[in-house]
Amino acid sequence: MARDNATEWLAAPRIGRILALLGLLSLPHMLQMPPWASAAVLLIGAWRLWIARRGLRLPPLLLRLLLAGALATALALHYGSFNGLEAGMALLVAMTAMKALETRSRRDCRLLIYLGFLLLLGQVLRSQDMPWLVWMLLGVVLNLAVLIDLQHPQALLPMRGNLRRAGLLALKAIPLALVFFVLFPRIPGPLWGLPQEGSGRTGLSDSMEPGNVSQLAQSDAVAFRVRFDGPAPPNRELYWRGPVLSRFDGIRWDPLPDEGGLPVPALQTSGPLIDYEIQLEAHGRKYLLALDMPLAPLPAQTYLNADYVLKSRQPVMDARLLPLRASTRWELAADAPRWQLGNYRRMPSGINPQTQALAATWAAESADSEAFVDRVLRHFRQQPYRYTLEPPRLTGRHRIDQFLFETRAGFCEHYAAAFVVLMRFVGLPARVVTGYQGSEPNGDYHIVRQSDAHAWAEVWIEGRGWMRVDPTAAIAPERIEYGLGAALGDSALLPGLARGYERRRDLAARLLLQWDRLDAAWNRTVLAFGPSLQRDFLRRFGVNELRDMLYALVAAIALVGLLLAAQVTWAHRRKPEADPLRAIRERLLRRAGIELPPAQRGPRQIEAALREAGLWDADSERLLAHYTRLRYARREPADPELLRGLRRALRAWPARRRPPRAPGG
Amino acid sequence: MDSTHDRARRALDAAGEIILGKPVPLRLAFAALLARGHLLIEDVPGVGKTTLAQTLARLCGLDYGRVQFTSDLLPADIVGLSIYDRNAGAFRWQPGPVFTQVLLADELNRASPKTQSALLEAMEERAVTADGDTRPLPEPFFVIATQNPLDQVGTFALPESQLDRFLLRVSMGYPEARDEQALLAGEDRRAVLARLQPLLDAPQLEAMQQACAAVLTSPALVSYIHALLAASREHADIRLGLSPRAGLAIRAAAQAWAWLDDREHVLPEDVQAVFVACAAHRLQPRQAHHESHGGEHLARVLLSTVAVP
Incomplete structure (x- = not known):
């Protein structure tokens, strides 16, 4: 059977370690890859191990090229292109496997380890959540341990020792990492700037159909966290304004385009100002959330649109920290000219005739607009309407009719939609506002979950401007006062953390809340440490300009370097004291400029090396014999007196050894 | 004479x-x-x-x-x-x-x-x-x-x-x-x-046997032999490390080797000269591949890893 000498060094246990490491580091990527690709990668790894086990030859170049080409092509076809994180990582994993298939030398092995570091880095692009920090540290230590293993020419070193050394190395790197983290100048953008595919994110969508808010409400994922500067307003005032939906096609509600050119309406506020900070989870869209109503100053890179929705200029792809100001007593667009309100009165014609008739009846009974609004709310309150996460499905053209007159059961979006339709039928401008309502205190901040998602309505009334009307408050006032758990009781659809406070006593829920605090701290201090936070932080230490920042960075690196150098010198200075003769031998070798492996520093071997270096003469022979006598021809360790003699001889030794001078020079 | x-x-x-x-x-x-x-x-x-x-x-x-x-x-x-x-x-x-x-x-x-x-x-x-x-x-x-x-x-x-x-x-x-x-x-x-x-x-x-047994093994040399034994017991590829008897064998063989060189003390090189012959048949590789040269290869690996004191 064909055996390959070059692979003998890389016997099965050694390549096995490397393959196991790479397999572990690829795992998070392989879970995201198409199953056939993960299977191919695992097969290639197994093949490489089998080759090592049997001492076979590596597959020929042509076969490897074909295989690599086939894998790359298949991945390109699957992903469409290699742009984007998932496609890029899949290619990296596949090509790492191919590299293993041609790995035979120590250099190849090192390259594989470096690829292992890249695989780790790839995971950071995908998620920077705190648990992955642990994964990263673990991966770095494992990578280093195998890298240390490769340094030995022949033997496999015990893994425990490798891990200890690698752990120490990683520990020593932490100060440098901290220096870079704090001082390396940040560019605006996320910590890891890579556009991500917006899939898999939960959050409010930009449009609304009956059913999608109630679906969102079944998730207890964190939507955002809030930290109030002062006392938190009561729950019923916490309306977190998200997308405003004004366009209605009979089923769907959509926002007006921002490019419509309508001016941002005037806002008057009274009452106290509320300063707070939102720590928003990534949701992949452009809208932000703000307490009704947001006030200047707005955070950088954000604006208010004509519907008074706070928006970001870029999609929110990473957790973001937004310092905001709000007032909960407000008057919006009180003096808006009627031509600006046309969009909020538009209705598709010919649908929901029963509703239209009902609105007309009530309008005839009502003295003014406000009386009409009250009439509608009274209807919701007095008639047997139900508030539920599982409303019956609405079908057909006349869905509002069906809801108001037949099913009479719905979630907030049903009530908000029905309310707005009723308003519009009598010519009152109205719109649906989606967002979140309420919050849950946890330590010094509040959590707003997806289960707090909510929809309400705004209606424009002559002389008063836009008024918030929440029909849900008429049907299920507990929802607004105490949250979804209080309103729905023990609905099976309600996620554990969204239930009422009294259900929070159990340990699991409390642990999860504790974890949320850690997560919040991680997001606030580490992930959100962008240009502005960095500037604020460094200003406290008198570092104001980019130039100062760079100086500080260089100085800190130099300081850390000096400390490490000091540590290394200190560690190396201590050892020889225990064995003075070894120190003398090492000095002899240094002076002679001879490099010998530690396992070959016996006197005969030193003699041979001295001969080879052309340094063998009567002096060096005497010196070496002196050393050998003290080292190997005595039953007791040499005493200080004898050692002094040898040291003296050693000091004298190289002094006589000058480079031959040119005659007459 | x-x-x-x-x-x-x-x-x-x-x-x-x-x-x-x-x-x-x-x-x-x-x-x-x-x-x-x-x-x-x-x-x-x-x-x-x-x-x-x-x-x-x-x-x-x-x-x-x-x-x-x-x-x-x-x-x-x-x-x-x-x-x-x-x-x-x-x-x-x-x-x-x-x-x-x-x-x-x-x-x-x-x-x-x-x-x-x-x-x-x-x-x-x-x-x-x-x-x-x-x-x-x-x-x-x-x-x-x-x-x-x-x-x-x-x-x-x-x-x-x-x-x-x-x-x-x-x-x-x-x-x-x-x-x-x-x-x-x-x-x-x-x-x-x-x-x-x-x-x-x-x-x-x-x-002659008595003269060989009298060849001096210095503390440094003893520690070298011990380091070799210890390394054999810690090595990942070795199923069973060298026994104390193996250590005595290495010492005795190195003494004889040094005596044949007409020296009255043992040098690390003497140990290295006899080590493979002393240790190879006593070392059992953990994995059975390369059976014929397993012990010899391992002994050489040990020699190349253990520093001379």
Whole structure:
């Protein structure tokens, strides 16, 4: 059977370690890859191990090229292109496997380890959540341990020792990492700037159909966290304004385009100002959330649109920290000219005739607009309407009719939609506002979950401007006062953390809340440490300009370097004291400029090396014999007196050894 | 007057005339004799294992016995047995071939484990116990066992505990082209052997053995040997590390090696010279691949990892 000498060094246990490491580091990527690709990668790894086990030859170049080409092509076809994180990582994993298939030398092995570091880095692009920090540290230590293993020419070193050394190395790197983290100048953008595919994110969508808010409400994922500067307003005032939906096609509600050119309406506020900070989870869209109503100053890179929705200029792809100001007593667009309100009165014609008739009846009974609004709310309150996460499905053209007159059961979006339709039928401008309502205190901040998602309505009334009307408050006032758990009781659809406070006593829920605090701290201090936070932080230490920042960075690196150098010198200075003769031998070798492996520093071997270096003469022979006598021809360790003699001889030794001078020079 | 050392050198040179081109195995074999240890020669048939044993026995002026091990050999065939003497009306002890000074145990691994262990027991005790009597073996007592590589058919591998009783294991290997041609062109080795005059005798050998045991091992050297042992026990690829007995063997062999160099102290290089021969047969690789060279390879790896103090 064909055996390959070059692979003998890389016997099965050694390549096995490397393959196991790479397999572990690829795992998070392989879970995201198409199953056939993960299977191919695992097969290639197994093949490489089998080759090592049997001492076979590596597959020929042509076969490897074909295989690599086939894998790359298949991945390109699957992903469409290699742009984007998932496609890029899949290619990296596949090509790492191919590299293993041609790995035979120590250099190849090192390259594989470096690829292992890249695989780790790839995971950071995908998620920077705190648990992955642990994964990263673990991966770095494992990578280093195998890298240390490769340094030995022949033997496999015990893994425990490798891990200890690698752990120490990683520990020593932490100060440098901290220096870079704090001082390396940040560019605006996320910590890891890579556009991500917006899939898999939960959050409010930009449009609304009956059913999608109630679906969102079944998730207890964190939507955002809030930290109030002062006392938190009561729950019923916490309306977190998200997308405003004004366009209605009979089923769907959509926002007006921002490019419509309508001016941002005037806002008057009274009452106290509320300063707070939102720590928003990534949701992949452009809208932000703000307490009704947001006030200047707005955070950088954000604006208010004509519907008074706070928006970001870029999609929110990473957790973001937004310092905001709000007032909960407000008057919006009180003096808006009627031509600006046309969009909020538009209705598709010919649908929901029963509703239209009902609105007309009530309008005839009502003295003014406000009386009409009250009439509608009274209807919701007095008639047997139900508030539920599982409303019956609405079908057909006349869905509002069906809801108001037949099913009479719905979630907030049903009530908000029905309310707005009723308003519009009598010519009152109205719109649906989606967002979140309420919050849950946890330590010094509040959590707003997806289960707090909510929809309400705004209606424009002559002389008063836009008024918030929440029909849900008429049907299920507990929802607004105490949250979804209080309103729905023990609905099976309600996620554990969204239930009422009294259900929070159990340990699991409390642990999860504790974890949320850690997560919040991680997001606030580490992930959100962008240009502005960095500037604020460094200003406290008198570092104001980019130039100062760079100086500080260089100085800190130099300081850390000096400390490490000091540590290394200190560690190396201590050892020889225990064995003075070894120190003398090492000095002899240094002076002679001879490099010998530690396992070959016996006197005969030193003699041979001295001969080879052309340094063998009567002096060096005497010196070496002196050393050998003290080292190997005595039953007791040499005493200080004898050692002094040898040291003296050693000091004298190289002094006589000058480079031959040119005659007459 | 010749020093004992010069005599030893001359004996070694004379042996080199017969065993062509194998100075290192020859010197290791002689060192084993000087260190009062037993020698295991592992090699394919026909490379001169028997000649080596006979040469050593003759040069040292020692009695020489030989047992060809086969699978049907019984323990009594080696150690001897009591025979009922009808005339005397009593049992008479009939000593086996083990009662000699140099015993060549040829193809030891062809015998059954029971027979192997009878010999190995005698080697360890330097005495034979049978019928309740303990009979000491002659002094000096030196076993040269040969065995075929383990992958040959019809062999019983010696267990580790018994391999441990051999001080050294050497391989002869095929001769170099030049030496093999000299061998083919020259006289029959057996005839040369028959003419060979003893250069030593038992008392002289005894004196040499005592001189070897007196060669100084410094604390640094002891720590070197210990580091090698410790490394063998920690190494990931080694199933079973070196025993304390192996450490003593390394020391004794290194002393003999140093003495043959006419030195009164052991150098790390002496340890390195004997280490592979001392350790290879005692090291069991964890994985069974590369079976034939596993121990030797591991021993070299240990030598290359452990720093000289």
